[in-house]
Amino acid sequence: MDSSLDISRLSREIVSQLAVIVRTSQLHDPRNIAVATSIEKFVSGANVLILEESSMEIEIVGEYFYLNGERVKFTMEHLLNFDFLQREFKKRALGSIKFMCEVSTADMQEFLTVFTSCQFSAEPFEDLTLKIEGLRCISVGRLRRISEQSDIDMRKTVKRTYFNAVSFTRGVMNKIKVGERISMKKAKRVVETMVDTLLDKEEFLLGMTVIKNYDEYTFHHSVNVSIISVALGQRLGLDRKSLMELGLVALFHDIGKTLIPNEILNKPTAFDEQDWKVMTRHPLSGVKLIFQMKSFDSASVRAAIVAYEHHIHPDGSGYPGVKPIAELDLFSRIVAIADQYDAMTSSRIYARTPMTPDKALALMVKRISSQLDPLLMKFFINLAGTYPVGTLVVLDTMELGIVFSANQSDNSRPKVKVITGPGGNRIESWVADLTEKNAAGGYLRSIRKTVDHNKYGINLAEYFL
């Protein structure tokens, strides 16, 4: 392979350009001169890779594109194109396009004509396969489901990553309480693993954040905020290193609480003025602890800023009550969103009954601008979807289910873990994709209403672990 070739960049550009030509082909005939120019750009990029690797396969697995088996890492500028192309693939049940030899502009024009026309077909993938038979260079593959077995293996890995992070956080906080030194090396490694897991299996790791533990709330909360922050950071197009930094600062955002006496932290009655005074000092304590734990560097500086700012709101309200800060740090605003969401959906000393995920999200929407950043909230809502993970739902099939993961191609049609049959009988739970249609083109299942799982004592952990 030509070592000077930047494969990552080329791969990104090929996928992005494919999105461009698919989109323009839906508006104009692919033989139109404007479309042809875009097609030529795609063809020239694709042929560089085909010549190097003798063939090129663009495949979608889960929420990601892979090019010749390597995951294509998108940057923010390609976000819309990648999202669009993903939806177009899924609409046609298309899993992959393979180019077996050098492709010509004419080949692509023909392919795009068929690709566009089959979107309204009852069996789009079959239609597409049939109509491109004449193209010697291009073949397509059906959208693959991630196998049950690999699903189980992934879940094991994710579970391990999650609980190890919680256990680590517990260890850190306990060590701080007794004045022991903690290992920042290990903290970084824990977060690196979380970032890797999130990049690979976002839906599974986000699913873990619905597991709440009243007794170990602080540790779970720190890890959950870290996971949600990294997931949001990924949507914002942050690179791996920045995601690690974000994960790390989010993990330690509440570290100052370790200095709050347990009598206050666990006080079952309402806080009095003195309690609040102690409580609202935790951002300051956090800063001091961070610099005790870690020498000054870009990560500790950022962590200190976030620890200090995560309860200060864009409108200047919140605490610590210092003079208004010109602009809150980007990471502080991300962590504030993750912090509020996880806190609202958790059972805590001072709010024993948690909110349902959809209600928490709705309340957060009301706090946009005053407490939460509008732009970041827009990305967060897109991440969470209309029905966030962990929402108990009744389907129009009269089955009961729990939202399992958001669906990138349609926010209102997540994947749902079905937990009862239509009559309420317990079944072996299974995951239904609400974007699936029947032969007539109608959806197999839709959400009829959402329900508060706490009210009915349904333990989500039973279905997520």
Place this chain on the structure above:
Amino acid sequence: MLTLNTMSAEDILRPAQELIQVFQRARKSLRMYPANNPVYSRTIEDAFRRSDGFLLEYGDLELKFRQNDILLGDQVVYQSQDKEDNFAFFFFKDGVRELTFRRGLSSMELGEFLRAISFDFERHGEEEDIVTLLWERDFEHIKYVIDENFLLEDEVYENRAVAQAKGESNDEPELKRIYGEIMKEEDVSGQPEVAPVTKADLHALLKELERDSVSKLPKLTAMLFDFFQEADISEYVGTVDLIIDAFEYCIKTGDLRSAVGLLAKASDPPPVAQDVLLMKKELERLLEFASSPEIVGMLGEQLDSGELFETNIFEEYVRRLDKSAVPSFISILGELKTIEARKRIINALVFLGGKDIQALAKGLSDHRWYVVRNIIYIFRQIGDPGVIEFLVKAARHQDVRVRMEVLRALGEFEGQQGVLPALREALDDPEASIRMMAVRALGRMKSAPAKKIILSRINGKGFIDLDFNEKKEYFEVLANWPETETEEFLLRVLRTGSFFKKSKVAELRACAAYSLGLMGCRGALGHLEKLKNAKNRLLSDYSYRAIKRIEYGQQPGH
């Protein structure tokens, strides 16, 4: 993939062993040489040539790590029992169990890999390990497998936590009952509308990320001072400790602007503190720290590495220091390697030295001549007469370059006590260049006492025996006093005749002609006309040139 099944063991093992040795050697070289040294880049190029050749011939190289061994397949390709320099243990201790170099590895990637493994963990690595460094680089053609057990805090925590979280599940009748109730419940939920992300959002996000890329230090420094608003008096010490640490970090990372920001805030702290005096007293520690050899040394390192800072920011920084910084600045003056860095420090000392000349004068006893010369230059720039006593002492310095700088400085303190005696003393310096410089310094003064010294030297015993150029120097400066007395004196010299030392006398007369020419003395033309045909070539030549200069107003040297 390189396996032992496809070719004989000897075919592969030796090149693999050699490649590991190449990496080890590269690691040592990269630790030894700075990145701008040619050896550094040559090391990476060489390692790439070797690895590229290997991968092309044998395919991917998959190495497995044990505590003291590196294996290819099940064959040991590296072994060491060394505790300090053990390449296998270096990876093993941080949890690396497999490392694969894949065909297509680029020079850039290999360079990054070598930089990662040559990181000085002992010096900077308290919070780093090799896995994090590899992870951050996100290699395309270098893959590694980690033993995740390495990270486990509590091996049974997961099982315990899962069991606790799952708790008891709802039994069948209970679930049915719940189901019934749920179905009866009215739908009151109001899901938020999910508006898709638009191009305008992405544009706004791009701007946001751009804003986010700026240094976070100014924000942190502002934040630390806000602490005083919330802190109890007992926390002042801790808060100032943090501010000091932040200040050190600013200097280390070359963010002088933020460092200046901290100093500015320290001199004008927030007014809401409980005990302003106590706070100010504590904050004085920051100023002391800013002036300390430790911090000034770091500044020097930054300057030497090419980080020259914005001039106004550097000046602002220096302005905020007090005279206690003088010794620190003097001590780095001799250490700096680049001219630009030295210039910056000299300028700083011109400002700071003016506050404490005594402290600056201590630099005159430095064993390095160039430091002493710099101090004298700084004295000259300060221009305070208080420095003269130190200049006079330094005029006897053993190094001629120092004495020369002293004379330059003394020449600028016309009329000040102590200057003339020092210059007169310098006229007897063993070095001709110093003597001539002293003459020029006296000439620049244009004062009567200075003229008196010059004339008395010319009339003195032994003057005639000096080298022609040195004599000429005296007569040249004499032209700075274009007075009747000078003219008469020069004419007397011009007319001097002697049977002894004829050529030396002719030199004197030539010098007088030269001086008269410089003065444009028309009254001397008659005498010069006679001498332009003198037998002595020097005398005739200088007389002719003096005539020309007087008649045509030519400048000396033309």
